[in-house]
């Protein structure tokens with residue numbers, strides 16, 4: 641059992657991928673489970689979050705965050721259980737969320753961890769619906785899309801961690817929401833379980849025609865998660881004064897060079913607001929979102945779905961999967977036993 645393990649296993653970047661990240665780009669490093677220095681906390685990892693942004697960290701260029709370099713432990717958010725603490729706010733048995741990477745154990749300054757309540761929600765939820773992806777949806781919808789009754793809002797990657805929450809927030813605001821997702825099964829779930837008004841399969845032969853049929857009054861706001869062909873189809877249908885929350889463009893993350901962008905000249909003519917944002921610009925919004933959404937998760941009115949891979953060694957495949965649409969819901973790796981599951 642990893643509770644009593646003396647060996648720590650970490651997934652380290654071996655070399656940068658040119659396209660899809662694969663197992664061969666990573667290697668496992670083993671060392672001793674560390675002891676905490678004053679102010680530090682040692683945790684064993686229970687849940688590891690797999691997120692599309694991780695592909696960006698594998699590029700050499702620095703973006704809004706530092707790249708992961710060969711030899712570095714792969715970056716990632718985790719929920720873990722404290723096994724040793726030299727910080728006054730943490731004791732063995734506490735559970736906490738933080739950015740501690742793809743590893744079975746980590747040593748972290750206590751200030752970088754957020755202690756979690758034990759029984760308010762499943763621990764994995766703090767990496768998805770009640771964590772960074774949920775807060776991302778909350779910010780993009782409340783600050784940028786700002787849906788109003790009678791409007792039509794489109795959300796891409798609608799069955800995913802961010803998109804599934806974004807669409808449900810649109811419905812709570814009383815607007816009509818149309819999802820875009822890959823395949824009939826995802827589209828059905830988006831409509832039947834999440835309550836979207838419609839959902840278009842982006843692999844449809846005529847995506848533009850299907851989207852136009854689903855949005856007869858045009859599109860007043862777009863929550864952008866994918867870019868590429870979906871973005872082109874949505875942009876054609878934007879109404880004057882539409883708002884676009886540029887959250888991500890996962891369709892191009894594996895490309896060595898990004899394709900020439902769309903001609904954005906129409907943004908001027910239609911006075912469209914397109915705003916990029918990064919969830920970590922306002923870290924306090926994650927706690928605000930957690931407080932707001934926890935009762936909705938508890939009463940089942942905020943629906944979420946998780947796609948779980950087993951064991952740390954599965955992390956590279958999980959990352960390739962999320963970039964290729966082979967996840968159905970929030971992608972997670974179960975690294976160690978969950979005391980609440």
Ligand SMILES: NC(=O)c1ccc[n+]([C@@H]2O[C@H](COP(=O)([O-])OP(=O)(O)OC[C@H]3O[C@@H](n4cnc5c(N)ncnc54)[C@H](OP(=O)(O)O)[C@@H]3O)[C@@H](O)[C@H]2O)c1
Nearest residue numbers: 692776797800801802821822865888889890891918919965
């Ligand atoms: N700005 C921020 O602070 C912030 C924070 C978190 C996430 N994000 C972004 O939000 C987006 C969603 O992230 P997530 O964590 O919720 O992931 P996710 O939606 O759970 O998983 C990614 C999904 O993207 C879709 N996809 C992949 N390739 C595609 C393609 N070529 N065309 C269309 N869809 C494709 C797939 O769904 P289908 O099978 O339905 O195509 C896949 O399931 C990403 O762009 C991510 O980078 C941004």
